[in-house]
Amino acid sequence: MGEAMGCGGQVSEERLAAIERDLTPTWRALPKLAGGRVERRSLRYIVHRFFSRQSQLHVRGFEPTRPLNASGWGDADILSLRVPAFVESILMSKHKTERGFDLRDAALVVAMVEQLIFDSESTLLEKVYSEQEKSLLKSLSHEGLAQVLESYMVHWMMGDDPNGIRILLSNRTLLETAFPHWEQLAMFVRGEVQAVAFQRQRPSIAGSEVSRLGHNALAGMYSFDDAHR
Structure with a gap:
């Protein structure tokens, strides 16, 4: 899962720990699978809730009402950027082999989306400077x-x-x-x-x-x- 961070750079252990602390209250309330993990729908919900609560952002592809058979994160528009398709394949592989996602998985997804948003903001700001x-x-x-x-x-x-x-x-x-x-x-x-x-x-x-x-x-x-x- 950590390899997915290559799309936007390395995330520090301190940042991941901070994200995990923010996610923990919601995580505790989610229904769990065997081994204390959550299914994909719950993973989508906790990521959506994090950004909605922290910055009032609604990130496409993570809406709780999004159909399970909808296009994966590889097709999700995030402030004009797309989450790399290989992230979807990594998540799906982990989901199939380990039957769910843990809290660290959720923190890694949040960190990845944060980096994509940061990169998107930088690109847009450069465009404004140019104009x-x-x-x-x-x-x-x-x-x-x-x-x-x-x-x-x-x-x-x-x-x-x-x-x-x-x-x-x-x-x-x-x-x-x-x-x-x-x-x-x-x-x-x-x-x-x-x-x-x-x-x-x-x-x-x-x-x-x-x-x-x-x-x-x-x-x-x-x-x-x-x-x-």
């Missing part, structure tokens, strides 16, 4: 970062609709009509930028006064990694 003719290597001002993140939100909500995205980004009035709560979303985005700026202004525990001055001098600029956070 705004901003370099990934150059830092942005407070206002520049806010513009990028607002555009990112529109892309994220509109999905695969380039014409609709272009129209909304060029017409603020239409954007606010299409998304009645847009102003609140925009305020949230700018609040997140302010939060990053506030954290940067906190003095370093071990840093000298000179290093703090140098750090604060750059506090108003934001890198691509800052935007991705």
Whole structure:
């Protein structure tokens, strides 16, 4: 099962342990097969519940109402990315030979999906930078970062609709009509930028006064990694 993580990189033991702790209350309530394992439907449910509860994300392919004979994870759309088909074959093989999945299996699936979401967000953010003719290597001002993140939100909500995205980004009035709560979303985005700026202004525990001055001098600029956070 751990080999499936090759799609997005290695996951630390600490992260897996943290995911297992989060999953444990739900895991305990699930009906078990012999050996304390769960069937595929329950595995799908616990993964879906994790993301729904943690970040209010509903990941396609893991919905509890998804028919058991529906396409496997290899065909599941996750924020414009697809879970590799070999993951499905690994899970199905394990399911057949060991009659179910354990808590570590569930944690590994969650970690894999987290990585796919992270990679998807990075790809979309790079697209927004490109559309705004901003370099990934150059830092942005407070206002520049806010513009990028607002555009990112529109892309994220509109999905695969380039014409609709272009129209909304060029017409603020239409954007606010299409998304009645847009102003609140925009305020949230700018609040997140302010939060990053506030954290940067906190003095370093071990840093000298000179290093703090140098750090604060750059506090108003934001890198691509800052935007991705």
